[in-house]
Amino acid sequence: MAMDVEILEDPKHHRYVLNMGPQHPSTHGVLRVLLELEGEYAMELLPVLGYGHRCHEKIAEHKPVKSFMPNTARMDYLGALIYNHGYAQLLERAAGIEVPERVEYIRVITSELNRIQSHLLWYGAYLLDLGAFTPIMYAFDDREHILDILEDVTGSRLTYCYFRVGGVSKDIDDKFVTSTRAFVKRLRSRFPMYEDLVNGNVILQNRLNDVGELTPHTCARYGITGPLLRGTGVAYDMRRAEPYSIYSQFDFEIPTGTKGDCMASFMVRFHELEQSLRIIEQALDGLPEGPIMTPKVPKKLKIPAGDYNSSVEAPRGELSYYLVSDGSDVPYRLKVRTPSYSNLSVVPEMCQGMLLSDVVSAMGALDLVIPEIDR
Amino acid sequence: MKSYFSTLFTGAWSLILGLKVTIKALFSPIVTCQYPREKMEVTPNYRGHIDLVKFADTGAHKCISCGSCMRDCPSDCIVVEGEKREGVKGKVLTIFTLDFTKCSLCGACVEVCPTKALDYCNDYELAGFTREEFYFDLLKRVEERE
Ligand code: SF4
Ligand code: SF4
Numbered sequence: 001m002a003m004d005v006e007i008l009e010d011p012k013h014h015r016y017v018l019n020m021g022p023q024h025p026s027t028h029g030v031l032r033v034l035l036e037l038e039g040e041y042a043m044e045l046l047p048v049l050g051y052g053h054r055c056h057e058k059i060a061e062h063k064p065v066k067s068f069m070p071n072t073a074r075m076d077y078l079g080a081l082i083y084n085h086g087y088a089q090l091l092e093r094a095a096g097i098e099v100p101e102r103v104e105y106i107r108v109i110t111s112e113l114n115r116i117q118s119h120l121l122w123y124g125a126y127l128l129d130l131g132a133f134t135p136i137m138y139a140f141d142d143r144e145h146i147l148d149i150l151e152d153v154t155g156s157r158l159t160y161c162y163f164r165v166g167g168v169s170k171d172i173d174d175k176f177v178t179s180t181r182a183f184v185k186r187l188r189s190r191f192p193m194y195e196d197l198v199n200g201n202v203i204l205q206n207r208l209n210d211v212g213e214l215t216p217h218t219c220a221r222y223g224i225t226g227p228l229l230r231g232t233g234v235a236y237d238m239r240r241a242e243p244y245s246i247y248s249q250f251d252f253e254i255p256t257g258t259k260g261d262c263m264a265s266f267m268v269r270f271h272e273l274e275q276s277l278r279i280i281e282q283a284l285d286g287l288p289e290g291p292i293m294t295p296k297v298p299k300k301l302k303i304p305a306g307d308y309n310s311s312v313e314a315p316r317g318e319l320s321y322y323l324v325s326d327g328s329d330v331p332y333r334l335k336v337r338t339p340s341y342s343n344l345s346v347v348p349e350m351c352q353g354m355l356l357s358d359v360v361s362a363m364g365a366l367d368l369v370i371p372e373i374d375r
Numbered sequence: 376m377k378s379y380f381s382t383l384f385t386g387a388w389s390l391i392l393g394l395k396v397t398i399k400a401l402f403s404p405i406v407t408c409q410y411p412r413e414k415m416e417v418t419p420n421y422r423g424h425i426d427l428v429k430f431a432d433t434g435a436h437k438c439i440s441c442g443s444c445m446r447d448c449p450s451d452c453i454v455v456e457g458e459k460r461e462g463v464k465g466k467v468l469t470i471f472t473l474d475f476t477k478c479s480l481c482g483a484c485v486e487v488c489p490t491k492a493l494d495y496c497n498d499y500e501l502a503g504f505t506r507e508e509f510y511f512d513l514l515k516r517v518e519e520r521e
Contacts, residue, residue, distance in 0.1 A: 067449035070479035134397055141406050148418075155422030155495060161481040169482055170420070197396040202386030299487075 014038060020359075022051050028125060029370030033347070033363075040356050045348045052374040060334040065091055065323075066165055066301055068334070073159040075338060076372040078118035079314045081111050081154075084163040089244060090310035090321040091165045094303045102290040103167050104246045109180065109283045110150060110162065112276040116187070117146040118315035119269050119276075126266075126364040127198060130207055135198050142190060145183045152176060165301060167293030177284055184277050191274070199270065208263040212350050212362030215260055222349075223342035226317025227272065228366065231257035231264035238313035250282045262365040269367070302329045316340050316367050338372045422480045423496040425473060427517040436517045438492040440466040444484035450477040453484060468514060475501075475509040 021032040030051035036044035056075060060068045072087045073080035085107055092099055120143040124136030147157045153172050154162040162169055198204060219229045229236055235254040239247040255271035257264025303325035311320040317339025324333040343366045351359045408415050427436040440457025452474040457466035485493045503509060 063449055067447075067481075067483070070449060070481035074479075138400075144406075152418045152420050155420050155482070156480060159479070161479065169486065193396055196392040198393070200389045201393055202389045205389075 015043060022048075028368060031344075031368065031370045031373070033359075035356070035359070037356065042351055042354050042356055042359050045351050045359070047344055047347055049374050052371050054371075054375065056375045057334055057336060060331055062330065064300065064329045065303060065331055068331075069163070069165075070159075070161040073161055074371065075336065075375045076314060076316070076319075076340075076369050077158050078121060078369055079114060079316070079319075080158065080160040081107075081114040081150075081162060082312055082314045083319065084160060085111050085245070086310050086312040086314075086319050086321050088163040088165055089312065090308055090323055091301065091303070093310055094306075094308040094323060094325065095165070095301055097166045097294055097297060099166060099294060100291050101246075101288050103292055103294075105283050105287050106168050106172055106292065107163060108245055108247065108250075109172075109280050109287075110153070110168075112280050112283075113146050113150060113180070113183075114160075115315050116273055116276050117143050117150075119273055120146075122269065122315075122367045123194075123198075126367070127204075129360050129364045130204065132198070132201075132204070135194075138190075138194070138197065142187055145179075145186065149176065149179050149183060152179075164293065164297075166297040167291070171292045177287070180280060181284060184281055187273065187277060194270070199267070205263070207358075207361050208266055208365070209261060210259070211262045211354075211358050212365055213259060213261045214346070214350065218346065218349070219260075222346045224317070224346055226314070226339050226343065226367075227265045227268040228260075228343055229317070230254065230268045232260035233258050238311050238318050242311060244310070244312055246283075247279075249286075250279050252278050262361050265365050300329050302327065303331070311337075314339055316369065316372070317343060336375060338375060340366070340368050340370075340372045344368060344373055417497055417499060419497065421495065421497055421499065422482070423498045424475045424478060424480075424501075424511060425484055425493050425513070426496040427471060427492055427513050428494045429517050429520055436468070436492055436514075437490040438468045438471065438488075439490055440468045441489060443487045443489065444493060447483045447487045448478075449481060449483060450479055452477040471512070471514040473511045473513055475511055476506055 015036055015038050018035045018037055019032060020035055022030040032048040032051065034044075034046040034048060035042045054074070056071050059071060069084060069087060072083040076083050088107075091097070120139045124139030124143075127135040150160065151157050153170055153176055154160045155170075156162075214224065214228060214232050216229070216232045216234050218224070219232055219234070225236065233256050235256050237254045238244065239252075240254055252275045255268045255275060257268050303323065305325055305327040307322065307324045309320060309322050311318055313319070318337070319339060320337040322335040322337070323331050326332045347363060347366070351362050354362065427438060429435065430437055438455070440455055442455050445451075445453045445455045454470060454472045455468070456470040457468045460467045480495070482495075485495065501509070
C-alpha cells in the first residue's frame with residue numbers, strides 16, 4: 001500500500017504520512033487520502049481530490065442544454081439513469097414540458113433497476129474491501145441480469161443516455177416486462193442466501209458494528225444524505241421528502257437504522273433493494289399505454305430566464321441540479337450537487353483515531369463513486 | 376463465560392451457514408461465459424458506434440449530406456461533406472467520418488437524421504493501440520458492406 005512514506009520530523013510521536021491511493025483498490029477510483037499514522041492508528045486524514053476532474057459544469061456552459069445529457073451519466077457511472085432523470089426533469093420544469101404518463105413509469109422502473117444495480121455492486125465491492133472475495137461473485141451474478149435488461153432497452157450497459165427531454169429514447173416491450181418480473185422474483189429468492197452468506201457472518205459483524213458512527217447532527221453539519229443519513233435513523237429520502245416524478249403513487253418504506261455505524265448503513269442499503277423491487281413491481285402493474293415522447297419539444301430548447309432546481313434520490317444520496325438561465329439555449333451556469341462529495345467530507349472527522357483497517361470499513365460504507373466527486 | 380461460548384457458537388454457526396451457500400454454488404451450473412472462447416449473443420439494440428445504413432431496396436445509404444448530425448453531435452465527432460453533381464438531384468455524400476474516441480453514444484445523431492440514414496452497429500470488440508484506429512470512414516464502410 002505504501003507508495004510514498006515520509007517520516008515526520010518529530011521522532012517522539014513516530015507519526016508518519018502514508019498515501020492511500022490514488023491507486024488503492026479500496027478507494028474505487030482515483031481518490032487519494034493522506035493518512036497521518038501513529039502506529040496503526042490514523043490520527044489525521046485528508047482526502048485529496050482532482051484526479052478525475054473533467055469540468056462537467058463548465059462544459060455545460062458551452063453547449064445547448066440538451067447536449068449535456070450524456071455528461072450526466074459520466075458523473076455517477078453507477079447511477080447513470082438517475083442522473084439522466086434529474087437532468088431531464090430539470091429541463092422539463094424549466095421549459096414547462098409535460099411528460100406522458102408512460103414515460104414516468106418507464107423512468108421509475110429503469111431508475112430503480114439502476115439503483116439496485118448500484119447497490120449490488122457496492123455490496124460486492126465493499127465486502128471485497130473487507131477481505132471477503134466470494135460475495136462479489138454472487139452480487140455480480142444478479143447484477144448481470146439487470147445490465148442485460150437495461151442493455152436491451154437503453155443500448156448501453158453502464159453510462160446510459162436513455163432519457164430525453166420530454167420522454168425516453170426507446171419504448172419498453174413485453175420482453176422487458178417479462179424479464180424484469182423474472183428478475184424481481186429471482187432477486188427476492190436470493191435474499192435469504194445473502195443473509196446466510198454475508199449479513200449474519202461474525203467477521204462482518206465485528207468489522208462493521210460500532211465503526212464509523214455518525215449522528216444526525218454530524219450528517220446535518222456536513223450535508224450527508226442517502227443511506228448514511230438514513231442509517232442514523234432519519235427517514236429522509238427525496239422520493240418521499242419531495243416526491244418527484246410519480247413516486248408519490250407507490251407504496252414503499254424507507255429503511256432506517258438506529259446507530260449510524262457502518263452496519264446500519266449496510267443494512268439500510270440491503271433493505272433498499274427490497275423496497276426498489278416493490279416499486280418496480282407496482283410500476284409494472286400500473287404501466288399505462290401511451291406515447292414515449294412529448295410531441296412539442298422544440299429542437300432548439302430555449303430556457304426562459306430564471307433559475308431552476310431539480311432534486312432526485314441517487315443511490316448515494318440527494319442529487320440536485322441548479323440551472324441559471326439567461327433566456328438562451330445555453331445555460332448561464334449549471335451547478336450539480338452530488339451526494340458523494342458531501343459524504344466524503346466527513347471522513348477526516350469520522351475516521352480520526354481509527355485503526356487503519358477500520359478506515360477501510362468506514363470509507364467503504366460511504367459508497368464513494370469518485371467521478372461523481374471530481375466531476 | 377456463558378456469553379463467551381454462545382458468541383463462539385453463533386459465530387461459528389454463521390460461518391458454517393456461509394460455507395453451506397458456497398458449497399451449494401459449487402455444484403450448481405456455471406453462470407459465467409468463457410470469453411473469448413465462448414461469446415454471448417449481443418442484443419440487436421446494443422449501441423455500438425454509428426454506421427450508415429445500407430438500404431435493401433436501393434443498395435445504398437440514404438444520407439443527403441444535410442449535416443444535421445454533425446451540428447447536433449455534442450462532441451463534434453462527425454464530419455460530413457457533400458457536393459453537387461450534374462444530373463443528380465440533391466447533394467452527393469463525399470465524406471462521412473466518425474471520431475469514435477470522442478463519441479459518447481448519446482444517440483443525438485441517429486435521432487436527428489431526417490432520412491433515418493444512421494444506426495448503431497453491433498461491434499463491441501473494439502480495442503486498439505492508436506487513436507487513429509478509431510477514426511472510422513463510415514462512407515467506406517457502407518460501400519464495402521454486403
Ligand atoms: S452518438 Fe452522440 S456523440 Fe456519438 S456521433 Fe452520434 S451525436 Fe456524436
Ligand atoms: S443527419 Fe442523416 S442525412 Fe443528414 S448528414 Fe447526417 S446522416 Fe446524412
